[in-house]
Amino acid sequence: MPTASTPPPSRGPRRAGPGPADDDGPRRAHRARDGRRDPPDPRPPVGRADRHDSGRRRTPRPAEHPRPAEHPRDEPHRDAEGRSRRRDHDSPAPGTRRGGPRRPDRDRPNRDRPNRDRPNRDRPDRGPRPARRPGGDGAPAGGRSGPGWWQPPSMRTRATDTGPRRVTAESSDGADTATRAGKRRASRRRGFAETLRGGFRRSSSQHLRALSTDERRALRRRRIKWSIIGGAAAVVLAPVLLFVVGYLIFSVPTPDEAVNNQVALVSYDDGTQLARLVPEQGNRVKVPIDRIPVQVRQAVLAAEDRSFYSNPGFDLTGILRAAWNQVRGGAGGGSTISQQYVKKTLVGDEATLFRKWKEMIVSVKINQERSKDEILGDYLNAIYFGRGAYGIQAASQAYFGKNVEQLTAADGALLAGVIQSPSRWDPAIDPAMSLQRWQFVIDGMVAQGWLTPAEKAQARFPETVARKVVGGGAPADSRGHVVNAVRDELGALGITDQEFSQEGLRITTTIDPRRQREAVDAAHAGLAGQPDNLRSAVVAVDPSTGGITAYYGGDNGVGLDYAKVRKQAGSTFKPFVVLAGLLQDPPIGLGEVFDGNAVPGLRNSDGADCDRCDLKQAMTISNNVVFNSLSKKVGAQKVADAARAAGITSPLTDPDERIALGNKEVTPLELASAYATIAGGGVYRVPHMISEVVTSDGRVLYEAQPSDGERRFPERVARNVTEAMLDVAGNDGLSLPGVRQVAAKTGTVQSHVDGQNNDAWMSGFTPEVAATVWIGTDMNTPIRTADGTPISGGSVPGSVWHDFMTGVAKQDPPPTFAPYHAIGEPPSDMPPGVDPDASVAPSTPASPTAPPTSTIAPTTVPTGVSGVPTTAPPDPRAAGGAPAEPPGPPGPSAPPVTTTAQSTCTLANPCG
Numbered sequence: 001m002p003t004a005s006t007p008p009p010s011r012g013p014r015r016a017g018p019g020p021a022d023d024d025g026p027r028r029a030h031r032a033r034d035g036r037r038d039p040p041d042p043r044p045p046v047g048r049a050d051r052h053d054s055g056r057r058r059t060p061r062p063a064e065h066p067r068p069a070e071h072p073r074d075e076p077h078r079d080a081e082g083r084s085r086r087r088d089h090d091s092p093a094p095g096t097r098r099g100g101p102r103r104p105d106r107d108r109p110n111r112d113r114p115n116r117d118r119p120n121r122d123r124p125d126r127g128p129r130p131a132r133r134p135g136g137d138g139a140p141a142g143g144r145s146g147p148g149w150w151q152p153p154s155m156r157t158r159a160t161d162t163g164p165r166r167v168t169a170e171s172s173d174g175a176d177t178a179t180r181a182g183k184r185r186a187s188r189r190r191g192f193a194e195t196l197r198g199g200f201r202r203s204s205s206q207h208l209r210a211l212s213t214d215e216r217r218a219l220r221r222r223r224i225k226w227s228i229i230g231g232a233a234a235v236v237l238a239p240v241l242l243f244v245v246g247y248l249i250f251s252v253p254t255p256d257e258a259v260n261n262q263v264a265l266v267s268y269d270d271g272t273q274l275a276r277l278v279p280e281q282g283n284r285v286k287v288p289i290d291r292i293p294v295q296v297r298q299a300v301l302a303a304e305d306r307s308f309y310s311n312p313g314f315d316l317t318g319i320l321r322a323a324w325n326q327v328r329g330g331a332g333g334g335s336t337i338s339q340q341y342v343k344k345t346l347v348g349d350e351a352t353l354f355r356k357w358k359e360m361i362v363s364v365k366i367n368q369e370r371s372k373d374e375i376l377g378d379y380l381n382a383i384y385f386g387r388g389a390y391g392i393q394a395a396s397q398a399y400f401g402k403n404v405e406q407l408t409a410a411d412g413a414l415l416a417g418v419i420q421s422p423s424r425w426d427p428a429i430d431p432a433m434s435l436q437r438w439q440f441v442i443d444g445m446v447a448q449g450w451l452t453p454a455e456k457a458q459a460r461f462p463e464t465v466a467r468k469v470v471g472g473g474a475p476a477d478s479r480g481h482v483v484n485a486v487r488d489e490l491g492a493l494g495i496t497d498q499e500f501s502q503e504g505l506r507i508t509t510t511i512d513p514r515r516q517r518e519a520v521d522a523a524h525a526g527l528a529g530q531p532d533n534l535r536s537a538v539v540a541v542d543p544s545t546g547g548i549t550a551y552y553g554g555d556n557g558v559g560l561d562y563a564k565v566r567k568q569a570g571s572t573f574k575p576f577v578v579l580a581g582l583l584q585d586p587p588i589g590l591g592e593v594f595d596g597n598a599v600p601g602l603r604n605s606d607g608a609d610c611d612r613c614d615l616k617q618a619m620t621i622s623n624n625v626v627f628n629s630l631s632k633k634v635g636a637q638k639v640a641d642a643a644r645a646a647g648i649t650s651p652l653t654d655p656d657e658r659i660a661l662g663n664k665e666v667t668p669l670e671l672a673s674a675y676a677t678i679a680g681g682g683v684y685r686v687p688h689m690i691s692e693v694v695t696s697d698g699r700v701l702y703e704a705q706p707s708d709g710e711r712r713f714p715e716r717v718a719r720n721v722t723e724a725m726l727d728v729a730g731n732d733g734l735s736l737p738g739v740r741q742v743a744a745k746t747g748t749v750q751s752h753v754d755g756q757n758n759d760a761w762m763s764g765f766t767p768e769v770a771a772t773v774w775i776g777t778d779m780n781t782p783i784r785t786a787d788g789t790p791i792s793g794g795s796v797p798g799s800v801w802h803d804f805m806t807g808v809a810k811q812d813p814p815p816t817f818a819p820y821h822a823i824g825e826p827p828s829d830m831p832p833g834v835d836p837d838a839s840v841a842p843s844t845p846a847s848p849t850a851p852p853t854s855t856i857a858p859t860t861v862p863t864g865v866s867g868v869p870t871t872a873p874p875d876p877r878a879a880g881g882a883p884a885e886p887p888g889p890p891g892p893s894a895p896p897v898t899t900t901a902q903s904t905c906t907l908a909n910p911c912g
Helices: 025-034 153-160 180-188 192-198 213-249 294-304 316-327 337-347 353-369 372-382 392-400 409-417 431-447 453-458 479-492 497-502 513-527 570-582 615-621 624-634 636-646 657-661 668-679 715-725 796-808
Strands: 264-267 273-277 384-386 506-509 535-541 548-552 593-596 610-614 690-694 700-703 743-750 757-765 770-776
Touching: 213 353, 264 479, 273 479, 294 337, 294 372, 294 409, 294 431, 337 353, 337 372, 353 372, 372 392, 384 392, 384 497, 392 409, 409 431, 431 453, 479 497, 479 506, 479 548, 479 690, 513 535, 513 548, 513 770, 513 796, 535 668, 535 796, 570 615, 570 624, 570 636, 570 657, 570 668, 570 715, 570 743, 570 757, 593 615, 593 624, 610 615, 615 624, 615 715, 624 636, 624 657, 636 657, 636 668, 668 715, 668 757, 668 770, 715 743, 743 796, 757 796, 770 796
Parallel strands: 264 506
Antiparallel strands: 264 273, 506 690, 535 548, 535 770, 593 610, 690 700, 743 757, 757 770
């Protein structure tokens, strides 16, 4: 009989806790959710353990008191549901019937078979379970352990659950210590990624059943539906909200505020101010709308906004197109006249969605506060038409020289056609594009019914007055040419004249203020006291960057820029002939000997004759006959190609051998750039003057990036050309102070007047700067000094160049060129006018270790190389390849020493 401490008798095997998720899950979950005590059941409970595997009920066995578990095999067995039961050794094994073996039921899973998909209930890896102490844990000695039947299901399952759970908190000894509150906290600790992935699904507690497939599909459909609804609401409500916010914060400017132009600043490379540009406001004459002819107004509408009188101030299609272009990285477009008025006079032309949004809001407000005629009148009085003209009245005067009331429909069509790009579509700049735009406007007027076909047939493209160079606030002195060169370069970069005039640009140039001042001072000093008809230009280029560091085109800043005037180059073209010879295969080296005496039809300047001289000697004295012969030998077209490779961009069509004497026209800027390519080792860098362009609101429109340039010819070839030019400045008395290397060449263009010259040049470079000076006249007449002496390259231009280079080349220690290694025949070390065959003196035996000094740099006798000594002379006799000739005067029939050695440098195996 049970004692007082013994729990009420059991009515059969009790549930030991939840098994796997698919074992009686819904039934147990249902009982667990209601949280109520099970009502008493008069019938004895029948569990799955009371049935055979086939499902038939069997008679329950009387309960027995378990023995203490002293051995693992004495541990009560647990069925597939985790319930504790004993199995006698004489009871039938699972899967068999009493009295004989039974075939397993294939329709149901065999619970007693090991299932690799479920965890092992016996957990043999943890060893045997500890034996229960009699009376321990609230259980009577010898009685059945576990809760009573009177306890609620939640307590029963929690107290008897020993199987795996979905959310558990087990201690190291395997005891279940998770509580209901702990499970809730564990459920809340799910990661954010898991929440997004699974949604706000129910807790994974054992008391909630898993969702079925249909329920998951329904939940997914609900999520998709609400996502679509939320996205549609955002698409509809977001623009409305943005419009309301913008309408409240953006104000409409007055017409006077809208036409205030911002000041543009041009700076030197160090940031100091070069020029402050204030556009002329005197040319803006505000006229009322009724003074503007109707057909002129209609022409503007046909070109810019044909629905102006019917749209609300913005074009939704254009806005969407601009937004799409912005997403793809392009530019917007398609604005109405109201939007253009706001853009060009108020919010700027920044290619962003914010600017487009602000433009649309202000356009709508303007259309609500002003009439369409007022908006059109303000627009025509504010916009820029080019030629320095702001407003329709100023444009009428700049293009046709008459007032706005006198404009015809054809005149209005021309003005309307240039509004979008006045700096490019001016008929004086691009007549073809201007005509195309004029026809577009005329066709638009006909399409809108504002012009009849008969009137279109009678319309003719109007003639305009000559385009005048407008200073636009630019300085009238020599700085004006710098500003105009900057504006031309801005156009090449895609920055329009309108942006220059209205965006308040901050332009940083490459002009060095010290070099610019020295160039201007040198030009003024060279022309001081000279005839008034003389003109000059000075340009300096940095070989390492291509940046123009000094630019002087004359003192009249609004006049002709002589730095861009094409003139015949004279002898300054001879280095390109040497370049062409070095690029030959096999190359023609500086030691190639020619006859330099005058020939019929070609003479040399005074003191430039030589019986026999090599190319370096001929370059030093500027012998015309030698370079004319070299041009014939190489080919005139190859000379032109070499000049173009160096950086000459002017046309060099139909060249002949006289191209060696500079019969083709170039500009001082081109010549300085080409010499900079030679100074830079054969690397061409585009000459430029702008390093950065920023608007007044901080937008960067352009920023020059460091460039490695373009390799045009090998470095060793460039160094050989430099070597040919090293003695020119010293021969003309223009050497720079100090031991400094400088390569230079003079140039003189003879006049049709005998004994006179029309142009004179001096161009040269150090490793850090290349500079060109030109002297001439406007009328291409003979140039003379104040005492009547003809001006040549070594006189006035040489003096200006020397003064400028002396002021610039003050770096200490002075830079030097790269070491020289001869290509082809090396040049003679003899001075100009001396036969190069006499390079081996009678009293001095040839020795590779006897380096005589030169006026430029130390040289070695066997090689004739100036610059640095060499250890491997190209002369095979000096290198030990052949015995040297005994000392003595060379006979008249002896072959020249410098013409016997052959160079290994070819185009297939370039030297450098």
